[in-house]
Amino acid sequence: xxxxxxxxxxxxxxxxxxxxxxxxxxxxxxxxxxxxxxxxxxxxxxxxxxxxxxxxxxxxxxxxxxxxxxxxxxxxxxxxxxxxxxxxxxxxxxxxxxxxxxxxxxxxxxxxxxxxxxxxxxxxxxxxxxxxxxxxxxxxxxxxxxxxxxxxxxxxxxxxxxxxxxxxxxxxxxxxxxxxxxxxxxxxxxxxxxxxxxxxxxxxxxxxxxxxxxxxxxxxxxxxxxxxxxxxxxxxxxxxxxxxxxxxxxxxxxxxxxxxxxxxxxxxxxxxxxxxxxxxxxxxxxxxxxxxxxxxxxxxxxxxxxxxxxxxxxxxxxxxxxxxxxxxxxxxxxxxxxxxxxxxxxxxxxxxxxxxxxxxxxxxxxxxxxxxxxxxxxxxxxxxxxxxxxxxxxxxxxxxxxxxxxxx
Amino acid sequence: xxxxxxxxxxxxxxxxxxxxxxxxxxxxxxxxxxxxxxxxxxxxxxxxxxxxxxxxxxxxxxxxxxxxxxxxxxxxxxxxxxxxxxxxxxxxxxxxxxxxxxxxxxxxxxxxxxxxxxxxxxxxxxxxxxxxxxxxxxxxxxxxxxxxxxxxxxxxxxxxxxxxxxxxxxxxxxxxxxxxxxxxxxxxxxxxxxxxxxxxxxxxxxxxxxxxxxxxxxxxxxxxxxxxxxxxxxxxxxxxxxxxxxxxxxxxxxxxxxxxxxxxxxxxxxxxxxxxxxxxxxxxxxxxxxxxxxxxxxxxxxxxxxxxxxxxxxxxxxxxxxxxxxxxxxxxxxxxxxxxxxxxxxxxxxxxxxxxxxxxxxxxxxxxxxxxxxxxxxxxxxxxxxxxxxxxxxxxxxxxxxxxxxxxxxxxxxxxxxxxxxxxxxxxxxxxxxxxxxxxxxxxxxxxxxxxxxxxxxxxxxxxxxxxxxxxxxxxxxxxxxxx
Numbered sequence: 001x002x003x004x005x006x007x008x009x010x011x012x013x014x015x016x017x018x019x020x021x022x023x024x025x026x027x028x029x030x031x032x033x034x035x036x037x038x039x040x041x042x043x044x045x046x047x048x049x050x051x052x053x054x055x056x057x058x059x060x061x062x063x064x065x066x067x068x069x070x071x072x073x074x075x076x077x078x079x080x081x082x083x084x085x086x087x088x089x090x091x092x093x094x095x096x097x098x099x100x101x102x103x104x105x106x107x108x109x110x111x112x113x114x115x116x117x118x119x120x121x122x123x124x125x126x127x128x129x130x131x132x133x134x135x136x137x138x139x140x141x142x143x144x145x146x147x148x149x150x151x152x153x154x155x156x157x158x159x160x161x162x163x164x165x166x167x168x169x170x171x172x173x174x175x176x177x178x179x180x181x182x183x184x185x186x187x188x189x190x191x192x193x194x195x196x197x198x199x200x201x202x203x204x205x206x207x208x209x210x211x212x213x214x215x216x217x218x219x220x221x222x223x224x225x226x227x228x229x230x231x232x233x234x235x236x237x238x239x240x241x242x243x244x245x246x247x248x249x250x251x252x253x254x255x256x257x258x259x260x261x262x263x264x265x266x267x268x269x270x271x272x273x274x275x276x277x278x279x280x281x282x283x284x285x286x287x288x289x290x291x292x293x294x295x296x297x298x299x300x301x302x303x304x305x306x307x308x309x310x311x312x313x314x315x316x317x318x319x320x321x322x323x324x325x326x327x328x329x330x331x332x333x334x335x336x337x338x339x340x341x342x343x344x345x346x347x348x349x350x351x352x353x354x355x356x357x358x359x360x361x362x363x364x365x366x367x368x369x370x371x372x373x374x375x376x377x378x379x380x381x382x383x384x385x386x387x388x389x390x391x392x393x394x395x396x397x398x399x400x401x402x403x404x405x406x407x408x
Numbered sequence: 409x410x411x412x413x414x415x416x417x418x419x420x421x422x423x424x425x426x427x428x429x430x431x432x433x434x435x436x437x438x439x440x441x442x443x444x445x446x447x448x449x450x451x452x453x454x455x456x457x458x459x460x461x462x463x464x465x466x467x468x469x470x471x472x473x474x475x476x477x478x479x480x481x482x483x484x485x486x487x488x489x490x491x492x493x494x495x496x497x498x499x500x501x502x503x504x505x506x507x508x509x510x511x512x513x514x515x516x517x518x519x520x521x522x523x524x525x526x527x528x529x530x531x532x533x534x535x536x537x538x539x540x541x542x543x544x545x546x547x548x549x550x551x552x553x554x555x556x557x558x559x560x561x562x563x564x565x566x567x568x569x570x571x572x573x574x575x576x577x578x579x580x581x582x583x584x585x586x587x588x589x590x591x592x593x594x595x596x597x598x599x600x601x602x603x604x605x606x607x608x609x610x611x612x613x614x615x616x617x618x619x620x621x622x623x624x625x626x627x628x629x630x631x632x633x634x635x636x637x638x639x640x641x642x643x644x645x646x647x648x649x650x651x652x653x654x655x656x657x658x659x660x661x662x663x664x665x666x667x668x669x670x671x672x673x674x675x676x677x678x679x680x681x682x683x684x685x686x687x688x689x690x691x692x693x694x695x696x697x698x699x700x701x702x703x704x705x706x707x708x709x710x711x712x713x714x715x716x717x718x719x720x721x722x723x724x725x726x727x728x729x730x731x732x733x734x735x736x737x738x739x740x741x742x743x744x745x746x747x748x749x750x751x752x753x754x755x756x757x758x759x760x761x762x763x764x765x766x767x768x769x770x771x772x773x774x775x776x777x778x779x780x781x782x783x784x785x786x787x788x789x790x791x792x793x794x795x796x797x798x799x800x801x802x803x804x805x806x807x808x809x810x811x812x813x814x815x816x817x818x819x820x821x822x823x824x825x826x827x828x829x830x831x832x833x834x835x836x837x838x839x840x841x842x843x844x845x846x847x848x849x850x851x852x853x854x855x856x857x858x859x860x861x862x863x864x865x866x867x868x869x870x871x872x873x874x875x876x877x878x879x880x881x882x883x884x885x886x887x888x889x890x891x892x
């Protein structure tokens with residue numbers, strides 16, 4: 001080990017293993033079937049309103065952590081590299097049942113197993129350290145892999161809804177939690193301007209919102225009637241879990257000025273922009289100008305089908321379509337702060353401890369190919385089986401704050 | 409010293425035992441009622457019976473939307489808001505598998521009520537019957553089975569081919585008859601239309617045999633099922649199946665051979681002198697079953713009949729649907745002197761239906777079945793089964809029409825054929841039950857096309873769009889269920 005101290009100013013190897021129980025997100029009495037009360041014609045009612053699971057148990061996480069902390073050049077460069085693995089058994093998820101079963105709620109069930117594993121790398125750099133000028137930088141990145149390894153016997157998948165509106169998320173074995181679950185399309189027929197769906201058998205089905213006499217709303221290419229296409233024809237499509245994410249924080253100091261810029265980024269995930277389906281819905285409301293490039297005559301090559309008033313199917317408003325799934329990669333300038341502190345010579349004369357004037361901007365810039373307002377939103381909050389859904393969600397706000405800190 | 413240690417050890421052991429009491433591992437909550445104690449008392453059991461009705465009264469079903477969806481599948485209303493939340497797609501015959509407010513909502517609401525009935529029936533067998541005694545238990549079971557029948561019937565009218573198509577051999581509904589309370593394999597294929605109807609009739613026959621003849625108050629007679637309610641609904645069900653002799657058998661139980669038409673047993677159902685009465689006094693003997701609302705029991709947003717059919721100038725409604733100028737209001741046989749014309753109110757350039765005049769929160773009761781429906785179903789069944797112009801059928805038709813327009817009676821001589829009489833009865837149904845949810849089912853049970861409306865072409869009985877598609881959520885989660 002003698003030679004190491006010539007390279008490293010500090011070096012530490014660490015590791016941990018632990019097993020913890022988790023009942024996060026479980027409501028009260030989740031194991032019990034309960035009844036609620038109401039009124040009918042002025043008389044009290046008593047209604048079965050929560051389906052419980054008497055066999056509900058702990059969800060357990062076995063967490064392994066192996067890390068290396070190091071410092072080089074008098075800790076001008078320091079950092080850590082961590083490998084982690086988190087095995088979750090008895091994973092508690094709310095399992096939906098067919099509506100015809102008539103259950104009032106989805107049932108919390110110890111449904112399976114999954115793991116999260118990956119590597120975290122964090123670097124702290126001090127590239128410049130002078131009397132009047134310094135530059136500190138922190139960079140961190142996490143590569144994560146999530147995979148569901150088992151579901152309970154008899155459960156092939158768990159479909160998760162967004163606000164009771166639609167069900168664009170699915171969890172299956174061998175994939176990460178909360179994959180996008182959408183019906184596939186194959187463009188717009190240049191001949192007739194109809195949306196082409198691909199049904200669960202892989203057949204192309206041409207759709208027109210109202211069929212002329214003798215024709216059908218859903219037709220095969222040869223003009224024969226096809227079964228309706230719906231979310232029941234959806235397939236497990238894209239991953240919503242970022243493969244990597246992290247941040248890059250820089251602080252520059254020049255005399256009494258300081259400038260801080262924090263960037264965050266993530267990538268490798270897809271986001272379902274449900275709002276786009278609403279924007280291209282052919283009912284009369286605030287619609288997208290995309291309709292200007294709608295199909296109008298034979299031979300038109302376009303992504304917008306022939307306009308038909310009231311058509312809420314062709315562009316995904318009625319059920320989720322692949323055309324509204326986009327890459328969610330982004331890099332954001334999360335905060336930018338410019339500050340000026342009065343020199344100590346001035347503050348002491350004014351009998352104050354410190355005086356700092358600053359301007360901070362939040363979310364000033366985003367670099368992304370995502371066409372919606374912000375890929376970093378979720379219509380479903382922190383729920384993990386239906387993430388990556390942007391349906392009528394407001395983007396993170398851009399803000400500028402001007403402030404003064406005075407310390408007495 | 410030794411004894412002390414032994415005593416201490418015993419004491420410690422006792423404390424340990426107390427700490428591990430089994431009851432404390434399986435606590436029963438004190439602020440909610442769990443399934444284990446749901447059948448402990450008559451008041452809880454009765455609360456569940458009321459809960460069954462409250463569930464079919466709720467949003468998606470008989471509290472408004474079932475009636476509205478059937479009204480707007482007919483040809484008498486104009487959609488003015490193009491909002492699928494309030495039925496635009498139902499009106500123009502394009503609801504999809506995932507249409508949330510129609511196809512998904514009716515399906516899940518009806519099956520929720522069905523399962524509540526099944527849970528109730530299982531609980532009564534296991535415990536409830538011993539608590540309330542056999543007679544009362546069967547009466548409550550009758551109500552549960554009545555509610556279950558109402559749900560299956562409602563869904564058959566929308567999601568399945570009519571009975572005449574292959575004599576009920578087409579796909580009907582998944583027939584759920586067992587109590588579902590926890591995790592299980594819930595895949596189940598659709599039974600045939602005939603099998604579902606058979607179950608509906610079994611439930612209604614049980615209800616008829618076990619329900620009380622009447623309740624203590626008029627309000628209860630209108631809001632809970634009694635013997636005559638089961639009979640009246642059976643007449644409706646047989647009519648939907650085209651089993652006219654059975655319609656006659658059922659209707660005759662509560663309709664005398666000649667006027668005045670008043671039920672002679674049970675609740676004395678009869679027409680009120682003025683048709684206007686029943687939309688303000690909700691619990692007369694004419695209203696066989698209605699869904700009650702009040703300021704503390706409101707229909708909820710965008711479910712209210714008055715909100716759909718009233719204009720803002722009338723009752724602060726949203727004017728979702730005006731009366732189509734080419735619909736039944738254009739019928740020249742419907743005289744201006746007819747009292748039912750008073751329900752047509754002009755507001756701006758449009759005409760609206762004013763049967764539900766209360767303003768927000770729109771608490772007019774939602775009618776489910778009224779006595780004149782039984783009279784007209786009987787008249788129609790007599791006409792269609794005998795294929796003659798029968799005097800009693802004409803008298804039944806007259807009873808409904810002349811109540812509102814004394815000068816407008818028919819005689820047998822007015823009809824050249826049974827078909828003409830049947831057509832007159834159908835017209836009378838459209839007039840009498842405008843905005844009460846019969847139009848759609850009246851078209852499909854006879855195989856009539858869903859009518860053309862402005863900008864909308866007619867849908868023939870053979871077409872895909874003639875019935876609703878199946879709920880996409882059902883198709884996703886129930887692998888054995890197939891789409892229409």
